Amino acid sequence: MPIRPTARKTRSRTRTAAATIHDVAKRAGVSVATVSRVLNGKELVREETSRSVRAAAESLRYVPNVAARSLSIRRSQTIGIVLPDVHGEFFSEVIRGIDLAARAEGYHILVSGSHSDPVQMLEVVDTMRGRVDGLVVMAPDVTLAPLEELRARDMPVVLLNSSGPNRDAITIDNYGGARAMMRHLHGLGHTRIAFVRGPQHNADARERLRGYRHAMRGMAAASLRALECSGDFTEESGFAAGRRVAVAAPRPTAVFAANDSMAVGVLASFAAAGIKVPEVMSVVGFDDIPIARYVAPPLTTMRVDIAEVGRRAFALLLDAITDPNAHVTRHDRVGTALVVRGSCMAPQPVTELSTQPHRAARGRKSGSPNKGEAS
Amino acid sequence: MPIRPTARKTRSRTRTAAATIHDVAKRAGVSVATVSRVLNGKELVREETSRSVRAAAESLRYVPNVAARSLSIRRSQTIGIVLPDVHGEFFSEVIRGIDLAARAEGYHILVSGSHSDPVQMLEVVDTMRGRVDGLVVMAPDVTLAPLEELRARDMPVVLLNSSGPNRDAITIDNYGGARAMMRHLHGLGHTRIAFVRGPQHNADARERLRGYRHAMRGMAAASLRALECSGDFTEESGFAAGRRVAVAAPRPTAVFAANDSMAVGVLASFAAAGIKVPEVMSVVGFDDIPIARYVAPPLTTMRVDIAEVGRRAFALLLDAITDPNAHVTRHDRVGTALVVRGSCMAPQPVTELSTQPHRAARGRKSGSPNKGEAS
DNA sequence: CGCAAAAATGTAAACGTTTACATTTTGAAA
DNA sequence: TTTCAAAATGTAAACGTTTACATTTTTGCG
Numbered sequence: 052m053p054i055r056p057t058a059r060k061t062r063s064r065t066r067t068a069a070a071t072i073h074d075v076a077k078r079a080g081v082s083v084a085t086v087s088r089v090l091n092g093k094e095l096v097r098e099e100t101s102r103s104v105r106a107a108a109e110s111l112r113y114v115p116n117v118a119a120r121s122l123s124i125r126r127s128q129t130i131g132i133v134l135p136d137v138h139g140e141f142f143s144e145v146i147r148g149i150d151l152a153a154r155a156e157g158y159h160i161l162v163s164g165s166h167s168d169p170v171q172m173l174e175v176v177d178t179m180r181g182r183v184d185g186l187v188v189m190a191p192d193v194t195l196a197p198l199e200e201l202r203a204r205d206m207p208v209v210l211l212n213s214s215g216p217n218r219d220a221i222t223i224d225n226y227g228g229a230r231a232m233m234r235h236l237h238g239l240g241h242t243r244i245a246f247v248r249g250p251q252h253n254a255d256a257r258e259r260l261r262g263y264r265h266a267m268r269g270m271a272a273a274s275l276r277a278l279e280c281s282g283d284f285t286e287e288s289g290f291a292a293g294r295r296v297a298v299a300a301p302r303p304t305a306v307f308a309a310n311d312s313m314a315v316g317v318l319a320s321f322a323a324a325g326i327k328v329p330e331v332m333s334v335v336g337f338d339d340i341p342i343a344r345y346v347a348p349p350l351t352t353m354r355v356d357i358a359e360v361g362r363r364a365f366a367l368l369l370d371a372i373t374d375p376n377a378h379v380t381r382h383d384r385v386g387t388a389l390v391v392r393g394s395c396m397a398p399q400p401v402t403e404l405s406t407q408p409h410r411a412a413r414g415r416k417s418g419s420p421n422k423g424e425a426s
Numbered sequence: 427m428p429i430r431p432t433a434r435k436t437r438s439r440t441r442t443a444a445a446t447i448h449d450v451a452k453r454a455g456v457s458v459a460t461v462s463r464v465l466n467g468k469e470l471v472r473e474e475t476s477r478s479v480r481a482a483a484e485s486l487r488y489v490p491n492v493a494a495r496s497l498s499i500r501r502s503q504t505i506g507i508v509l510p511d512v513h514g515e516f517f518s519e520v521i522r523g524i525d526l527a528a529r530a531e532g533y534h535i536l537v538s539g540s541h542s543d544p545v546q547m548l549e550v551v552d553t554m555r556g557r558v559d560g561l562v563v564m565a566p567d568v569t570l571a572p573l574e575e576l577r578a579r580d581m582p583v584v585l586l587n588s589s590g591p592n593r594d595a596i597t598i599d600n601y602g603g604a605r606a607m608m609r610h611l612h613g614l615g616h617t618r619i620a621f622v623r624g625p626q627h628n629a630d631a632r633e634r635l636r637g638y639r640h641a642m643r644g645m646a647a648a649s650l651r652a653l654e655c656s657g658d659f660t661e662e663s664g665f666a667a668g669r670r671v672a673v674a675a676p677r678p679t680a681v682f683a684a685n686d687s688m689a690v691g692v693l694a695s696f697a698a699a700g701i702k703v704p705e706v707m708s709v710v711g712f713d714d715i716p717i718a719r720y721v722a723p724p725l726t727t728m729r730v731d732i733a734e735v736g737r738r739a740f741a742l743l744l745d746a747i748t749d750p751n752a753h754v755t756r757h758d759r760v761g762t763a764l765v766v767r768g769s770c771m772a773p774q775p776v777t778e779l780s781t782q783p784h785r786a787a788r789g790r791k792s793g794s795p796n797k798g799e800a801s
Numbered sequence: 802c803g804c805a806a807a808a809a810t811g812t813a814a815a816c817g818t819t820t821a822c823a824t825t826t827t828g829a830a831a
Numbered sequence: 832t833t834t835c836a837a838a839a840t841g842t843a844a845a846c847g848t849t850t851a852c853a854t855t856t857t858t859g860c861g
Contacts, residue, residue: 069556069580114552114555114556115556116497116556117556117557118493118494118496118497118502118556118557119493119497121493122491122493122494122497127493129536129557140515140518142518143515143517143518143521143539146518146521146537146539147539147540150537150538150539150540151540154538154550159536159538159553159554159557160536160537160538161504161534161535161536161537162521162525162535162536162537163525163529163534163535164521164522164525165522165525165526175529177489178534179534180489181444181489181490181491181492181493182492182493182504182534286716286717286719286720290720312716312717315717315720315721316720318720318722319720319721319722319724322722341661341687342661342687342690342717344661345661345665345690345691345693345694346690346694346717346721346722347693347694347697347721347722349694
């Protein structure tokens with residue numbers, strides 16, 4: 052019972068409907084196939100034809116309909132970025148890095164942030180399906196990783212700041228960076244070094260902690276655990292940790308915060324308590340966020356090139372997208388660099404400090420290891 | 427000459443091809459139209475039919491192809507965000523605000539950042555055409571606005587931190603905020619107030635400057651211009667400005683930086699020069715970025731709810747998208763709130779300060795206006 | 802039960818590309 | 832001039848939805 056409906060009412064178009072490839076073809080006096088060929092520039096077309104098609108497209112202000120294109124070629128030239136509920140510098144730098152790399156390759160980026168729980172994250176991944184050719188998923192919270200694994204099948208995925216077995220991933224060399232920082236402090240003479248931890252389930256935080264612990268094992272210091280304070284990467288938690296460190300006995304001579312934000316909090320807390328940095332206590336962080344050099348004293352920290360993390364993630368994803376078969380899964384680590392500023396110095400003899408603070412203060416000028424910056 | 431090609435070779439599909447609406451229809455024993463109706467839930471469908479369709483979709487793990495859907499309904503359920511080359515907090519908070527609001531309405535966001543020049547920005551707008559239903563364009567640099575106007579035709583656009591005649595826009599109440607801050611300083615007794623300007627072509631910076639100047643005109647202070655320093659919103663430029671203010675004669679009693687980042691730079695410079703804040707010099711900023719409360723001393727500033735700016739921008743855009751005809755263009759301003767912290771106090775008599783710094787320092791405890799925070 | 806109106810469902814034409822294959826044109830060799 | 836391969840171009844079938852309109856089924860009522 053096939054029916055033959057009468058001429059269908061064409062969908063009403065308000066004023067200037069966008070020109071389609073058919074309009075261009077008509078104006079140039081060629082077929083749509085030729086227009087497509089000219090505009091995509093892959094196949095053979097006579098120079099003259101090409102010119103007239105281009106002229107027609109120009110005059111009609113033709114812009115290809117991407118939905119139709121995606122439907123036809125089964126590609127969207129878009130990648131998705133799924134982020135947890137991260138604020139600040141880190142967040143934006145990652146996007147920046149990916150965006151730059153993606154635009155250079157003609158890709159667009161679809162962003163979805165603020166996912167505190169895994170379920171929500173998976174929902175988003177589902178709604179992105181078909182809309183993107185691949186996914187960069189940032190899930191530093193290790194508990195998310197396994198869940199994420201279940202879905203997102205047959206779609207290239209690159210993990211950021213987390214990793215999984217047989218998964219493409221880009222992470223920061225947190226462990227190596229933490230050890231390098233400890234080496235720096237140790238070289239200055241510190242052995243009682245406190246650590247302010249990051250969120251318990253955060254992969255970056257865990258690795259930094261691991262680096263710290265490994266280094267501490269090599270030193271003579273006892274009661275390792277007693278020198279660790281909990282924290283959650285916020286300035287506020289750093290502030291609280293600073294208070295706890297200040298009353299610890301015997302007091303550490305240096306504090307290593309798992310990120311700069313917490314280090315800033317520690318500095319603020321020490322400033323409020325009248326504890327001089329770096330004379331009485333050295334403080335170091337991790338990340339090298341922009342304000343790090345503008346706090347007082349300027350913060351010694353491990354620099355992480357976050358935009359680079361984004362760039363690499365895109366490169367890896369692109370490889371997985373363009374040739375899924377030839378692609379071999381990789382796990383890359385982005386290196387870190389020590390940036391020495393004014394927030395640490397060699398530990399001063401306790402007696403001298405407690406009785407003659409001014410001499411210790413003067414000692415800073417002569418004894419400080421940081422003339423300029425070294426990275 | 428119509429041709430009748432032989433059966434066309436079906437496009438090779440590797441392994442598990444995604445299920446289409448046809449597969450679902452077949453499995454449920456209904457037509458594709460019914461499946462569409464069930465899944466989009468608008469029209470009448472028998473409960474029983476609905477259930478079986480849903481079951482079929484579920485079992486086939488059917489996910490609609492968005493490209494096909496967009497093509498058919500001529501909507502992408504996606505909005506584009508075009509940002510200049512902004513780093514940091516501001517950038518990410520705007521996206522956060524928009525993302526949250528957009529997701530609640532089932533919209534996705536396509537982001538493109540890092541556009542330093544207008545031409546590049548326009549290119550991006552072009553490539554987004556067809557991919558998005560509307561655009562949020564952040565172009566605080568006033569010189570960009572007119573250029574932007576040329577294109578982006580017949581596509582809803584909401585401007586952020588800039589405005590144009592007859593254009594939808596969301597801006598911050600920079601002028602009002604700056605005046606309120608000046609009122610606060612004046613109330614404390616300051617009359618010689620220096621200002622650190624932002625980028626010359628930045629709309630926010632201009633408005634803040636306008637607010638400052640207007641307030642200064644109301645005071646007795648002479649040589650207005652002499653108290654203005656140039657800056658570009660970076661910590662570095664704030665640092666440089668701090669130096670210049672420090673050697674100005676007669677020295678101002680307060681510094682108002684056009685944003686917090688520069689205020690942090692000013693603080694760092696004063697700390698390096700041994701100028702006590704707030705005893706000798708009060709310092710205030712604008713924005714209330716997260717570290718503002720963690721610098722020493724905690725910074726008095728005007729809070730701006732950036733995520734709110736994003737939310738409002740989306741709401742406005744959505745209105746323009748859903749009913750272009752009924753929509754009336756608006757220009758909304760988001761308010762600011764004074765946050766008083768420890769970085770200012772009443773100006774101290776000059777003689778006393780220069781000869782007896784310690785008394786002035788003590789004066790901080792009793793004379794400081796900031797017990798806790800007020801907003 | 803008969804009938805009409807209402808409800809449910811089906812059919813196939815868009816949406817705007819890309820591209821396999823067919824056809825026509827070109828140009829060089831015979 | 833003819834011939835034929837190569838180059839250029841055209842034709843129309845996908846791609847996977849939505850939806851106007853047609854058709855069938857159900858329901859309510861006399």
